[in-house]
Amino acid sequence: MKDRTKRTLKTAGLTVLALGGAAAVAAFLLRDQISRHRRDLFSPHPLRRLAALGYMAGEHASVDNITLLRDFIAWEPRPLLRSRALAIVRRMEGEARLRELEERSL
Secondary structure (H helix, E strand, O other): OHHHHHHHHHHHHHHHHHHHHHHHHHHHHHHHHHHHHOOOOOOOOHHHHHHHHHHHHOOOOOHHHHHHHHHHHHHOOOHHHHHHHHHHHHHHHHHHHHHHHHHHHO
8 A cells, every 4th residue: 555655646746747847848938939029019920019019018118118109009900909009008108107207206
């Protein structure tokens, strides 16, 4: 009975380890794909544009970023990507306004 329990625990441990390794590899590949295409806002491929929007969503508000996203919104034919970009622009504009108010109050 002890040998069977040890074998079961060993098998379960190896299975968990393999699943963890597979998850780590998948996360790495996903991150690599996003970073590779994160600046492809005007790519002909919608998934690359979505990845680029994901990158832009993490960027700080700046005049250049806001202008770039406004150009993207005017150019983008897909409503879903346009609305995502619009949400990012609104957030960045809000951040820029708050920063301006903070600078004025100092």
